[in-house]
Structures are given as C-alpha cells and as structure tokens.
Amino acid sequence: MTEDQDDRTGRDPAPAVTRSIRLLDLLAQRGTMTLTELAGGLSLAKSSTANLCLALEAADMVERVAQGYRLGRRTAELGGAYAAQFQQVREFYAVCDASPVLRHELVQVAMLDGADALYLARHEGNARVRLGTPLGSRLPAALSATGRALLMAYDDARVGELLADRVPFPKLTDNSPTDLSSLLERLADARERGWALDSEESYPGIVGVAVPLEPWAPGDPQLALGVGMAAAGTETARIERVATALKEAAAQLTNPFSDAAKRGPRTR
Incomplete structure (x- = not known):
C-alpha cells in the first residue's frame, strides 16, 4: 500500500x-x-x-x-509547560523544601497515563539515590509506589479494567508481582495505611513510598507524590517517617476549597 x-x-x-x-x-x-x-x-x-x-x-x-x-x-519546554499548568506541580518544590524530611529526599510527582505512571516533576533533595525515572518517563503503575498510589483511588473492579491488557505484569525484579490478585492485595494494604509501598518491585535496590494527591481543580488529573530510597539500610521507621511527611505534603497541596479538603482526612 x-x-x-x-x-x-x-x-x-x-x-x-x-x-x-x-x-x-x-x-x-x-x-x-x-x-x-x-x-x-x-x-x-x-x-x-x-x-x-x-x-x-x-x-x-x-x-x-x-x-x-x-x-x-x-x-x-513543552513538557515543562504541560506540568506547570497544574497548581500542585508549581507549588510542589516549595513544599518539599519546607519539609524537614522531604527536603533531603528524592521526591517525584506522577500522573496515571493508561496503565503507566508518567513522571511530571522531580525534587532532587540531597539523596544519593538516582532513579531511572527522568521527567516524561514511565513505569508500570502496578509495580511502582507512585503508580499504586494513583490506583488507590479506584475500586478493584476498575483497577482490573485499567490493567486488563497488562496481565501478567512484567517481572522487573524478583519481587515484582505478576498477577492481578497479588496487586490487589498490595492495594488493599495501601488503602489501609494511606500510602503505597514498592519494596524493590520496580527497581532492584530501591524502595518506593507514595501517597495520592487529590486534583486541585475539576479537570485536573489525579496525581501522586512518591519518594525513592536505597533499600540497603532503609528501616521501617524511616519508611513510615517519609510516608507521614508525604501525607503532610499532600495535605498542603490540596485545594482548601475542594471537596476533598472539606471531607478532611480519609478513614481507612
């Protein structure tokens, strides 16, 4: 032809x-x-x-x-202009710098694009970790902490629909889940805690922690805030400390006039 x-x-x-x-x-x-x-x-x-x-x-x-x-x-320039359309991305850097915990961490903002987490913004801090997720890159939402934080907003049936053509999931590391039931178990735990965890499931040697971020205005995408840390030497106490800091940052980046802010913290 x-x-x-x-x-x-x-x-x-x-x-x-x-x-x-x-x-x-x-x-x-x-x-x-x-x-x-x-x-x-x-x-x-x-x-x-x-x-x-x-x-x-x-x-x-x-x-x-x-x-x-x-x-x-x-x-x-166009990619930066796209991300800068969103109030939360514009304020993200200042919020990270003001946080006693996050100012030292590698923090990223991602949105859901199909079955992937698409990375929009990145705060380097002074962490030694350098992940392979530069701006505009993607990771399977099923495997990354930021992706799971984005999926937390949906019920299990909707998650199954979104990821139907990705099952079995790619096995990026020895810890990567490959079936939907394993992912749904992780999402249930994430909803219970209020934050998602990636224990060397998308990158060997990297632990990820992430929280969902409510859209600032109608029509804005659902976002997530995530931190990547070296698995070696990272204890449960540090993971929980980072998760708490991320939840505090998400609260600061939530529109005070939105329905989410009026509801207050979610019970899980």
Missing part, C-alpha cells in the same frame, strides 16, 4: 502531523536514530522522512547530531 492509499484508508485529516508525532514518539522510545532507522520505523520513504525532520528541526523539536536525530530542546 502506498503512503497516499494509507492516508485515504485511515482517513487521517492531517497525515503530516500524525507522522511527525509518530517520529517524535520513536525518538522518545529509542533515543538517537539515523534517518534510515526513522524511515523504517515510520514505514516511509527516506525523502519523506527527511522532510519531516527538516520541519521539526526548524521548530527545535528535533536536533541533528553525528549519530542521526534526537529530541530537541523544544520538547523539554
């Missing part, structure tokens, strides 16, 4: 835009790629792919390097 036939069959109203988005997705997933690799990934002629790259390069959406093409600085 030719490119024109493919466009007519799919009835794409803006094929150039669609192809550009697919090209950016490829670079986001794979990193730097040559023109030949991009053309193959898009199933396009090299000449068509080169034209897309030229247009995106002019807009700083991609940049040309010795190894090929990679994402441009404009994509980072």
Whole structure:
C-alpha cells in the first residue's frame, strides 16, 4: 500500500502531523536514530522522512547530531509547560523544601497515563539515590509506589479494567508481582495505611513510598507524590517517617476549597 492509499484508508485529516508525532514518539522510545532507522520505523520513504525532520528541526523539536536525530530542546519546554499548568506541580518544590524530611529526599510527582505512571516533576533533595525515572518517563503503575498510589483511588473492579491488557505484569525484579490478585492485595494494604509501598518491585535496590494527591481543580488529573530510597539500610521507621511527611505534603497541596479538603482526612 502506498503512503497516499494509507492516508485515504485511515482517513487521517492531517497525515503530516500524525507522522511527525509518530517520529517524535520513536525518538522518545529509542533515543538517537539515523534517518534510515526513522524511515523504517515510520514505514516511509527516506525523502519523506527527511522532510519531516527538516520541519521539526526548524521548530527545535528535533536536533541533528553525528549519530542521526534526537529530541530537541523544544520538547523539554513543552513538557515543562504541560506540568506547570497544574497548581500542585508549581507549588510542589516549595513544599518539599519546607519539609524537614522531604527536603533531603528524592521526591517525584506522577500522573496515571493508561496503565503507566508518567513522571511530571522531580525534587532532587540531597539523596544519593538516582532513579531511572527522568521527567516524561514511565513505569508500570502496578509495580511502582507512585503508580499504586494513583490506583488507590479506584475500586478493584476498575483497577482490573485499567490493567486488563497488562496481565501478567512484567517481572522487573524478583519481587515484582505478576498477577492481578497479588496487586490487589498490595492495594488493599495501601488503602489501609494511606500510602503505597514498592519494596524493590520496580527497581532492584530501591524502595518506593507514595501517597495520592487529590486534583486541585475539576479537570485536573489525579496525581501522586512518591519518594525513592536505597533499600540497603532503609528501616521501617524511616519508611513510615517519609510516608507521614508525604501525607503532610499532600495535605498542603490540596485545594482548601475542594471537596476533598472539606471531607478532611480519609478513614481507612
């Protein structure tokens, strides 16, 4: 099938835009790629792919390097602008800095995107831990503490619907749950405690603690606050101390005029 036939069959109203988005997705997933690799990934002629790259390069959406093409600085600006739309993300850094506990920790904000936790903001603190979750990266919601904190907002039936096409879950570590029943047990414990725990289930050697964050305004996404810590030497007392600090931060980041604030702390 030719490119024109493919466009007519799919009835794409803006094929150039669609192809550009697919090209950016490829670079986001794979990193730097040559023109030949991009053309193959898009199933396009090299000449068509080169034209897309030229247009995106002019807009700083991609940049040309010795190894090929990679994402441009404009994509980072857009990602930051997206996150900055939300009041809670804008205030997140100040709240972390003011916390005697969180100021020293690696704290992240994530939202649920399909079956994944998508990371929007990051407070480095002075922790030694450096997780592989830079802004815009994802982890399976079933395995990460932030993902589970996001899933806590749903009942078990809805969780099953959201994750139906991900079962069995990927086994990222020896501790990763692979079936839905194991996840639901962890979510039940999380709802009881008021915070989610990831005990080396998404990264070896990393313990995660996270709490849900109520949307600030109607239409805002459900967010979660999470901390990643080195498993070695991390005792239960520290985990609970961090969890308490996260809950306090979440309370500060909850709109005082929202229904959640009027209800007060949830009973679990």
